[in-house]
Amino acid sequence: MTHRAFTAALSLLLTSAIAPSASHAQTPTRDPEYRIAQQGPGGPAANQGEDKEGDNTRPGKRTPGKEGPGRGERGPSREGGGPGREGGPPPQRQGQPQGQPAGKPDKTIDRAQGEALKQKQLEAQQAREKALRQKQDADLARENAIKQQQLDAQKAKENAAPPKRPIDRIRERVMQGKEQNAVQPLDNAATRRQDADRERENVLRRQQLDAQQERDKALKQKQDADLARENAIKQKQIDDQRARENAAPPPKRDIDRIREGIIKKKEMEAGRGSPNRDADLARENEIRQQQLDAQRRRDGDRGPSKFDRAKADQEYQRARQQAERDRQGGGDRGRGGPGDTERWREGSASKFEALRKGRRERVDLGGARNVIVEPDKRVIVRENNRAFIRHDETRRFAKSGRELRRERRKDGTLLTVYMGLAGALIYTLEDEQGRLLRRSRKDRDGREIVLIDNRNFYHDRRGSQFGPGRYYDSYVDLPPPDVRIPRDKYIVDYDDASEEDIYDALSAPPIERLDRGYSLDEVRHSYRVLERMRRVDLDAINFDFGSWDVGEDQYRKLERIADAMRRILDKSPDEVFLIEGHTDAVGSDIDNLSLSDRRAETVAVILTETFDIPPENLTTQGYGEQYLKVMTDGPSRINRRVSVRRITPLLSRRGWDEN
Incomplete structure (x- = not known):
């Protein structure tokens, strides 16, 4: 059954269940007092008598005294005064105040009718849900049954196959061994290629390292040669300077200071020295500076x-x-x-x-x-x-x-x-x-x-x-x-x-x-x-x-x-x-x-x-x-x-x- 067909059937079932419930809910047959009032002074027998006398019965016609008004029937006439077809005033209900019209239903009756209607709707909803669960359970059971049938068929087929003979098992082992022997040479060849590539890389790396070491060694030798040449030039300059210093007169610190003081004093007295005196002072200062430089160099040797x-x-x-x-x-x-x-x-x-x-x-x-x-x-x-x-x-x-x-x-x-x-x-x-x-x-x-x-x-x-x-x-x-x-x-x-x-x-x-x-x-x-x-x-x-x-x-x-x-x-x-x-x-x-x-x-x-x-x-x-x-x-x-x-x-x- 398809889902659409199932949905249509369920809707029809729910509609048929709700319609009678609604019609019965509208008929106040469950209230004893209301039924007595409807029957009139003569009771149920009188009403039944009237129905029998005035009934031109047809097949399927319902009896109002037993089941209440049928579908399409009207209730008691508002114009008549009695409970029957003859009219007359309605009977007084027990506990009804004097002067209250008997044709108007009590509010308590309306409330009871609403609760009854709600109860019927709830029961109908529960019935629908129960029917849906039953269908789902039936579908699941059917699927499980199909799967179980398939498993049983597979097992039966396996059980029906003849057992392997020893010669078949031997043949399978031989085939597996051949397959392994065919794969092993391929693995060995790949391993040998990887080893060869790795060896070539190591050789190339060693060659590069040796070449770099040779370059560094040559560079260091060149730097050492340059440094030795520069040191030789500096040493020659120092030796020449020492030779000139040894040929120069020894420094005379006190004499130089006295000479400078005398020259400076004369310059201050004269205002400003002559160009010749300035030249002499410059030469003396130059000699003194040379002597100081020589002393610094001698100290530098230490x-x-x-x-x-x-x-x-x-x-x-x-x-x-x-x-x-x-x-x-x-x-x-x-x-x-x-x-x-x-x-x-x-x-x-x-x-x-x-x-x-x-x-x-x-x-x-x-x-x-x-x-x-x-x-x-x-x-x-x-x-x-x-x-x-x-x-x-x-x-x-x-x-x-x-x-x-x-x-x-x-x-x-x-x-x-x-x-x-x-x-x-x-x-x-x-x-x-x-x-x-x-x-x-x-x-x-x-x-x-x-x-x-x-x-x-x-x-x-x-x-x-x-x-x-x-x-x-x-x-x-x-x-x-x-x-x-x-x-x-x-x-x-x-x-x-x-x-x-x-x-x-x-x-x-x-x-x-x-x-x-x-x-x-x-x-x-x-x-x-x-x-x-x-x-x-x-x-x-x-x-x-x-x-x-x-x-x-x-x-x-x-x-x-x-x-x-x-x-x-x-x-x-x-x-x-x-x-x-x-x-x-x-x-x-x-x-x-x-x-x-x-x-x-x-x-x-x-x-x-x-x-x-x-x-x-x-x-x-x-x-x-x-x-x-x-x-x-x-x-x-x-x-x-x-x-x-x-x-x-x-x-x-x-x-x-x-x-």
């Missing part, structure tokens, strides 16, 4: 001296006490006098004292190099009895313009872009060790100006790309220059010079021919290279003891040198100027290096922020007490100075070495 923090602290405290005494006693502040100490002011050295406490020291190259790192990332290196300081110049760029981009490239180099003056962009490229490779400026019109290009010097000798390589020694040992111009033209005193004198000194070419161009580090760390250019000494800028700050009342002292720089840059925007910082010999050499480097940077910042000198055209370097203008161990205002040189002719801008 290896670099370890940084003695306790000794440095003692020297600093001694210098501080001397500055305090001179302040209280009104010490001699005459230019170059023995009591020419730095001005002491309460709290001026607090930043420097905190910086000294934060220094960290390490030893590299098995004790051949001492490195002191300060809290602001300045690094002081002492090697081969030479001391120099390194700093990050991009910090100065960030003071005048914000950093726009910082990118670490795949080759290990670091590119930083800063905002310069007038909307220009400053591009700085450094290697992994923080050494400057290239610096350029791109103006707003898109024109690029290359200022520094050191890539040729830090180029990795192992290939044609960048790499950290080995440490590049930036010191260049040159003989003293042959100065054939008047001393006041070679070293210009800023206080006594005119603006034209300053411009001529900064724009002049080198005083002698150069054999080659140099990197920026070679220029900054080799004072002999710097001496090929003229310089301007600014000893009018006064710094407090232990401080690198400059008061705004001193800014105007830099106006003339800023004007000379601006005139040069208007003609050649790629010029580079070096701001040097120098101190006297009071205190430790490490403290003096740090102070001089910071003071030079302060002057460069003032030139940029106050006089609009582009920061990328300036570079700074501190030298401490290494290159004294007057040879004295005491305080000297002349030795505490800031010098300015134009170093563009000394720089090499070839970039990559194509040879």
Whole structure:
């Protein structure tokens, strides 16, 4: 039976069940009182008698007295007064109030009829649900019976098959063995191919490893040969220098000091020395400097001296006490006098004292190099009895313009872009060790100006790309220059010079021919290279003891040198100027290096922020007490100075070495 046929049959069954129930619910035959009232005074017999007398019976006609009104029959007539067909008033129901019409049913009877109807509907719904469950159970039983018949048929078929004979079982085992023997050679061939491929890979890997080891060995041999050749050249230079030093007269410290004092006293009495005396003083200072350099080299043969923090602290405290005494006693502040100490002011050295406490020291190259790192990332290196300081110049760029981009490239180099003056962009490229490779400026019109290009010097000798390589020694040992111009033209005193004198000194070419161009580090760390250019000494800028700050009342002292720089840059925007910082010999050499480097940077910042000198055209370097203008161990205002040189002719801008 299909689902549609089953649904139609169920609907017909429910319809036939509901119709009689509704008709019976409408007939109040279950109420005894109502039945008595319907029967009238004569009771059931009277009514039956009437029906018999007046009934012209037909087949199938229902008797009202027994089953109530049939389908299509009407109830008692509203117009008649009695219960029968003769009419008459309806009988009074028990408990019915007087005067209430008997034809109107009671509300209690209506409520009972509604409840009976609901009960019949609920029973019909339950009957439908029961019929549906019975059908589902019958369907499930039928499906199970079919499945069981199929299983029984399968088992009967299996039981009907004849049993396998021993010869059949033997034949099956033989066939299975043949199949296994046919598959096994295929597996063995695949295994042999895999082993052969693996062996070839191992052989190729060993060959590549051997080739790499051969290349590394050849490279190491080449590096060792280069290092041995460089060491031989350096050793030859040292031997030659020692031979010249042995031929020179021994140093006479006391005699030199007395001679310098006498010459200085005569100069002060005469106002300003003659060119001849200036030349003599320059030659004597040059001889003295050579003697000091020779002494440093002799000390360097014994290896670099370890940084003695306790000794440095003692020297600093001694210098501080001397500055305090001179302040209280009104010490001699005459230019170059023995009591020419730095001005002491309460709290001026607090930043420097905190910086000294934060220094960290390490030893590299098995004790051949001492490195002191300060809290602001300045690094002081002492090697081969030479001391120099390194700093990050991009910090100065960030003071005048914000950093726009910082990118670490795949080759290990670091590119930083800063905002310069007038909307220009400053591009700085450094290697992994923080050494400057290239610096350029791109103006707003898109024109690029290359200022520094050191890539040729830090180029990795192992290939044609960048790499950290080995440490590049930036010191260049040159003989003293042959100065054939008047001393006041070679070293210009800023206080006594005119603006034209300053411009001529900064724009002049080198005083002698150069054999080659140099990197920026070679220029900054080799004072002999710097001496090929003229310089301007600014000893009018006064710094407090232990401080690198400059008061705004001193800014105007830099106006003339800023004007000379601006005139040069208007003609050649790629010029580079070096701001040097120098101190006297009071205190430790490490403290003096740090102070001089910071003071030079302060002057460069003032030139940029106050006089609009582009920061990328300036570079700074501190030298401490290494290159004294007057040879004295005491305080000297002349030795505490800031010098300015134009170093563009000394720089090499070839970039990559194509040879």
